Amino acid sequence: MKRHYAPLIAAVTLSACLAAVACRTVPETGRKQVNFMNPAEEAALGLSEFNKMKQKKKISTDQAYNTLVQRVGTRLSKVMPVPNAEWEFVVFEDPSPNAFALPGGKVGVHTGLFQVSQNEAGLAAVIGHEVAHVIARHSGERMSQGIISGVAVAGAGYMLNKKTGTSGALPTAALGGAALLLNKKFSRKQELEADRMGAIFMARTGYDPRESVELWKRFAAWRVQNATKTTPTLLSSHPLDDTRISELQRYMPEALAEYKEP
Numbered sequence: 001m002k003r004h005y006a007p008l009i010a011a012v013t014l015s016a017c018l019a020a021v022a023c024r025t026v027p028e029t030g031r032k033q034v035n036f037m038n039p040a041e042e043a044a045l046g047l048s049e050f051n052k053m054k055q056k057k058k059i060s061t062d063q064a065y066n067t068l069v070q071r072v073g074t075r076l077s078k079v080m081p082v083p084n085a086e087w088e089f090v091v092f093e094d095p096s097p098n099a100f101a102l103p104g105g106k107v108g109v110h111t112g113l114f115q116v117s118q119n120e121a122g123l124a125a126v127i128g129h130e131v132a133h134v135i136a137r138h139s140g141e142r143m144s145q146g147i148i149s150g151v152a153v154a155g156a157g158y159m160l161n162k163k164t165g166t167s168g169a170l171p172t173a174a175l176g177g178a179a180l181l182l183n184k185k186f187s188r189k190q191e192l193e194a195d196r197m198g199a200i201f202m203a204r205t206g207y208d209p210r211e212s213v214e215l216w217k218r219f220a221a222w223r224v225q226n227a228t229k230t231t232p233t234l235l236s237s238h239p240l241d242d243t244r245i246s247e248l249q250r251y252m253p254e255a256l257a258e259y260k261e262p
């Protein structure tokens with residue numbers, strides 16, 4: 001999204017929230033967001049996307065990986081309030097250290113992730129983070145922001161066209177904005193929010209939330225070691241910097257308050 005639309009989006013978010021139209025509160029953090037999507041629509045999109053992936057990508061039959069992912073997934077799913085969830089945890093044969101979660105409770109873990117997650121709590125940190133994006137409905141929020149910025153672009157174009165006498169192009173531009181954001185790139189704010197929520201879910205499940213800090217440190221180290229290789233999606237879409245670690249540490253007391261050592 002272009003930076004100069006940010007004030008407009010903030011204004012529309014505020015007015016939508018004031019009017020209680022398309023406004024919701026993110027669980028755990030209490031942040032207000034504007035979201036034109038509904039959970040059932042999002043879950044349907046997630047399901048169809050996941051089915052495509054299962055057909056396209058090779059599914060791992062590794063017993064140890066599958067047992068581990070099912071165990072962590074089952075434990076976390078009991079405390080993660082995903083709307084319209086039909087939980088499914090699948091391990092994909094893929095050397096890149098990556099994982100993802102789609103609306104509807106569909107979770108994919110790459111075999112390459114285990115070299116960085118290293119232990120059960122590390123894996124819980126990744127899955128907790130990815131599912132937190134779903135619970136916070138970040139994709140729907142991005143799409144809604146895309147629609148708002150698309151309308152903003154179209155609105156500007158319409159005003160311009162009015163002056164020049166040609167017809168407006170509102171629908172195309174509005175849809176263009178939404179399509180652009182369907183590729184699930186999350187904002188920095190959303191990434192930090194997913195970290196914070198993920199740590200809380202870990203703690204509620206009995207995993208030490210402090211392991212999430214260690215996990216992101218290992219990711220940072222992995223990135224340095226593999227700087228010459230192609231950057232995998234998880235890294236390109238996840239800001240691996242000091243801010244992330246320090247923010248996670250800042251919110252750690254909140255997660256630790258819910259953690260009971262097993």
Ligand SMILES: [Zn+2]
Pocket residue numbers: 129130133186191194237238
């Ligand atoms: Zn993320």
